[in-house]
Amino acid sequence: MNRPIYRRANKWLTWLMATAIFMTPLAIFAQTQIVLHANRYKPADDVKLGRQAAAEAERQFPLMRDEEVNAYIENLGQRLVAAIPPEFQHPEFRYYFKVVNASDINAFALPGGPMFVNRGMIEAAHTEGEVAGVMAHELSHVALRHGTAQATKAQKYQTGAAVAGILGTIFGGPGLGQAAQAPFALTFLKYSREYETEADLLGARIMANAGYDPRDLANMFRTIEAQGGGGGGFLSDHPSPANRYARINQEAQYLRVNNLARDNREFLAIKERLRRHPRAQTMAEIQRSGQRYPNQGNGYPNDGSNYPNGDRTNYPSAPRGRVEYPSSRFRSYIALGVVRLSVPDNWREMSEQESVWYAPSGGYGSTNGQAVFTHGINVGVAQTNSRNLQQATNDFLNTLQQGSGNLRARSGYQRTYVGNRNGLLISLSNTNEATGQPEVVNVVTTQLRNGELLYLISVAPESDYNNYQNTFQNILRSVQLND
Ligand SMILES: [Zn+2]
Numbered sequence: 001m002n003r004p005i006y007r008r009a010n011k012w013l014t015w016l017m018a019t020a021i022f023m024t025p026l027a028i029f030a031q032t033q034i035v036l037h038a039n040r041y042k043p044a045d046d047v048k049l050g051r052q053a054a055a056e057a058e059r060q061f062p063l064m065r066d067e068e069v070n071a072y073i074e075n076l077g078q079r080l081v082a083a084i085p086p087e088f089q090h091p092e093f094r095y096y097f098k099v100v101n102a103s104d105i106n107a108f109a110l111p112g113g114p115m116f117v118n119r120g121m122i123e124a125a126h127t128e129g130e131v132a133g134v135m136a137h138e139l140s141h142v143a144l145r146h147g148t149a150q151a152t153k154a155q156k157y158q159t160g161a162a163v164a165g166i167l168g169t170i171f172g173g174p175g176l177g178q179a180a181q182a183p184f185a186l187t188f189l190k191y192s193r194e195y196e197t198e199a200d201l202l203g204a205r206i207m208a209n210a211g212y213d214p215r216d217l218a219n220m221f222r223t224i225e226a227q228g229g230g231g232g233g234f235l236s237d238h239p240s241p242a243n244r245y246a247r248i249n250q251e252a253q254y255l256r257v258n259n260l261a262r263d264n265r266e267f268l269a270i271k272e273r274l275r276r277h278p279r280a281q282t283m284a285e286i287q288r289s290g291q292r293y294p295n296q297g298n299g300y301p302n303d304g305s306n307y308p309n310g311d312r313t314n315y316p317s318a319p320r321g322r323v324e325y326p327s328s329r330f331r332s333y334i335a336l337g338v339v340r341l342s343v344p345d346n347w348r349e350m351s352e353q354e355s356v357w358y359a360p361s362g363g364y365g366s367t368n369g370q371a372v373f374t375h376g377i378n379v380g381v382a383q384t385n386s387r388n389l390q391q392a393t394n395d396f397l398n399t400l401q402q403g404s405g406n407l408r409a410r411s412g413y414q415r416t417y418v419g420n421r422n423g424l425l426i427s428l429s430n431t432n433e434a435t436g437q438p439e440v441v442n443v444v445t446t447q448l449r450n451g452e453l454l455y456l457i458s459v460a461p462e463s464d465y466n467n468y469q470n471t472f473q474n475i476l477r478s479v480q481l482n483d
Helices: 010-030 043-060 067-082 119-124 128-143 146-153 163-171 193-209 215-226 241-252 265-275 283-289 389-403 462-478
Strands: 096-100 107-109 114-118 330-335 339-344 347-351 355-360 364-367 370-373 376-382 414-418 421-431 438-447 453-461
Touching: 043 114, 043 146, 067 096, 067 114, 067 119, 067 128, 067 265, 067 330, 067 347, 096 119, 107 128, 114 119, 114 128, 119 128, 119 265, 128 146, 128 193, 128 215, 128 265, 146 193, 193 215, 193 241, 215 241, 330 355, 330 462, 339 347, 339 376, 339 462, 355 370, 389 421, 389 438, 389 453, 414 438, 438 462, 453 462
Parallel strands: 096 114
Antiparallel strands: 107 114, 330 339, 347 355, 355 376, 364 370, 376 453, 414 421, 421 438, 438 453
């Protein structure tokens, strides 16, 4: 199944082209260039170092045991990862996100991808954009490989140096190998002013790409200041917020925000959830109490293997390999800001221009430069000319058929429900563009309040369809609409 192609109204296209013509040169010339620093380490070293440090962090700090909160931050993090400009993406990196049950307003990211967001950060923020801002900033340190660049600069590099020694250089404290006995230094990840500025600038770009107002990163400084600076948190690792506020807002003028219409409903629900948890300790209190938090069993392996969202930078060259059977554990996502749905937790989320795919590894790839899926579900919104659901669905199927010439209806329309709303289901057969195998494509549609057509397209090979039918039904049943 190709990803569907449909066309927005001409008026919108005209606007887009006009904007592109006038805006692009300005954006190219005015955006601050970020140049990578010399780095004697390989990206794989970043990954190795980050893994070790993450394992240590998890021994030292309690992680939240709230799947909804964790899924929310993971989701938000992966949206930001997908928005990293291509020149700063590293296929080796494994980004994942965990919530630390600590009250300090802080977050930290480790080389190669692990990020820890304190519960206090989420509680302090006024908007999802503010949380996204801090995360985008931290993500930028990782993408720009600041940890190993700093170690390179310190000239302490020795071939074959122990990981703990290199980590000591990065964190400016005792090596993390020794930190197994000594407390994890609270002052880790101190970067130079130059690195911080770069992380702000790239963070602002990531924000804009991901559909957030880049100025929310700057706003978060004010929010933290208003709450007394967060006591040894983000601001003390990140000095002179006034300059940074101005600098980010200056850069924001040259960034075009991808219009993905984020809202704060889910964010506010997560904050409400956090209020029902017992009060969190500060990181200092946690360290004084000397608690250890090994293997809480609520996360993913530290090595990033099998991590469902671990690598979203590139599609493999073609769908290949064994496709894992859909997990019976489900994970909840918000697609396009309007659809909440649950999909097997061994499926990845992949954002396209106007739609989102959820698919198992081995179930997708690219053929002739186009993403092709053999297994999974695609959720998207299409603009239509008709307020009549059947007519709108007909129009949408026509555009689908233009992209996939082999699509044939196997049945007529059936009535169904999508998040308590009337919907239509039609089952089609197709020949997969990558494998040439027959596949079953089910299209479910309903209308959003603004008249747009919401669609869910499930795809599985005909030979494998029985194994996926229940999964697709469960996904459809889980759908809730927040439009
Ligand atoms: Zn920073």
